[in-house]
Amino acid sequence: MSFERAGNAHSSSDQTTVRRANLGVVLQQIAGGEPRSRARVASDTGLTRGTVSSLVGELIELDLLRETGEDQRSGRAGRPGLALELSDRVVAVGLEVNVDYLAVCVEDLAGNVRYQKHVHTDNRRSAPGPVLNRLARLARGAEELIAAESLVSAGIAVALPGLVAAESGTLLRAPNLGWSDIAVADEISSRLGGVPVRVDNEANLAALAEHWQGVARGLDNFICVFAEVGVGAGIFIGGDLFRGSHGFGAELGHITVAPGGLPCQCGAVGCLETIVGQEAIARRAGICEDDKRRARNVTRELVRRAEQGDAAVIASLAEASRALGIGLASAVNLFDVDAVVLGGCLGPLAPWLVADVREALGVRVLSAGWSGCEVLVSEFGEGAAVRGAAALTLRSVLAEPWLVAERSVAVREGVS
């Protein structure tokens, strides 16, 4: 195998390291734009044509790239001129346990959602075991699609509504579920025959989805609020998730916005999520439990009533928008980001929230006159976190493409 950087790669393990890094360089180059020829990849990356051909060969073999028609730039026929693009055969599975729904999606490397399913169900009424059984059944539905379409699964990740210890795969504390210390990664893995499973906080994953395919594409510094029953945030700083010292940062839902306010499920008082979560908004609007159960999707019910001019709902939304403005202004005073993204139930509810949030950022952020922080609205609705769970795997495939071989073998063995 020709290798023109041999001067820096004395041993075979050095050569492997350099080759792996270059696999990532080539794949990310192609992922970052339109289809292009090997020759153009070579000129864009500074690698020789021979090296690019060899790397592209491996990436095609791994189902990460494919050739598509002629390269429109070179205009020449024949193999070296064929344009390369991301393959749609490598996919990742996203799963999500939320307070009032379960979700699954399959997304491919090119950003297409191949499969998705949301099941509304009140998980507060269940012990963790049966909920995780149901989630595993959803995952098996995804696995069946993957097998039927001969796709390659690069991995599975689960979005969780609470504090997560990512390395051990544990949900430490989910106040709104009343769960603590659940080894979710192991539990799901064992239900799926031992495939590797990663877990992360839902709001972190929602932020990842916005950065990967959503309204925050191209933004390096932003705060994404993800509200359902609970309220969390994912914070991007310098192009990456900010996690804090122990991975417990960005808990926006538990900053205090109403010191003398209502008790929160977390044990404190006046947390943001006591006013801004969808159930908090419904409760303050006087929507009773029966109405909520009948409507099933609380957010949709809130939107319906607000559109009809329901005064109680509109007043509750106004209160939520004030609290959200206070909370986000505090966070922007601390993080000095370029944008905030309203996600989860705040997306559909945005028409009743955005103006107040924008005003609060203008009045309450000390640097508002110099920096200016945009207010963006997610287009994913409650689908953001589960798509982010898939993106978690897909991002790591782009960064370390060689791992896909190991992963897909592990997934196949687990399923068989």
Add this chain to the structure above:
Amino acid sequence: MSFERAGNAHSSSDQTTVRRANLGVVLQQIAGGEPRSRARVASDTGLTRGTVSSLVGELIELDLLRETGEDQRSGRAGRPGLALELSDRVVAVGLEVNVDYLAVCVEDLAGNVRYQKHVHTDNRRSAPGPVLNRLARLARGAEELIAAESLVSAGIAVALPGLVAAESGTLLRAPNLGWSDIAVADEISSRLGGVPVRVDNEANLAALAEHWQGVARGLDNFICVFAEVGVGAGIFIGGDLFRGSHGFGAELGHITVAPGGLPCQCGAVGCLETIVGQEAIARRAGICEDDKRRARNVTRELVRRAEQGDAAVIASLAEASRALGIGLASAVNLFDVDAVVLGGCLGPLAPWLVADVREALGVRVLSAGWSGCEVLVSEFGEGAAVRGAAALTLRSVLAEPWLVAERSVAVREGVS
């Protein structure tokens, strides 16, 4: 000059780069512990003895290192065994404009304060020009000491109580002074004959001082609150100041802790600094302007009254401690740091604050059970920011020792 890394340094500019990096490596190695011999520096850094000797020679010439007696480890006599330590001849000048005082200090590389002066004066009653005149006079006092003791000044930096654009050296907005858009770096520089001057936010510099020589030494992730009249914070993440997208982050004083509270100088309502700053505490305790003026140092007056059991002061401190607890718990929920440092006037007032802050962190931080965030008390009092201003320069000398030659020349030329 012998140079054993010539294999990686093809051109003379490469050689300069490598040599400069190695100057920093050697200087930081010696700064990080007890005095040691050239031989030990060589074995600790992996550089050859010849290179170390040459680098040490240059560092001695730059007045950054000095030899001191025998190396206790080698026990051998003669020049190569002589122990090396940081010289106390290279110093930096810190200046500070605060709302009710001006300050200057001279600190040497070894961490000794060679000179310091605090002048209590209400800068709200003055236009910027006269205040900066007075600050420049303080700086000249420092320059005279430096000249008299034949020290080498590595630079001057100014701590400012507001939003700072560090690159342009401008104070953009200081709500408590009522100043905006003041080119402080240029103003001070021109008053000192053109020496280069840097500026930074006071709370950032206070955090730097705590990390450099204070209670946060060795901590990579902490929030340092610096309260005087205003309240700011400096936040260390991963061993460095977190500045945000435009350098305006960490504005803890303007997060909302009392939504229906008092108006703040910044134009918002219920900001942390409306309750926690020293004047806010004094005002809520009913201490009138005349009493404050008579006491001159408001913090000392608050301590005196609290120690005597003054019920109004103790009640106001209790209110401040609750607000501070709420604000810090919100910040810790977002940043997930290992410690908070109470600085500025909060240091002397800590006996009336720490218990409430600790309790708030325990109750209001979602991850309190897993992470645990210490509450530390600064020992610098109102001297933290001005010492941090000196540390700003001294840190950069350690990182880039060769710059000290250029800087000290510039300073000498400016003064002469």
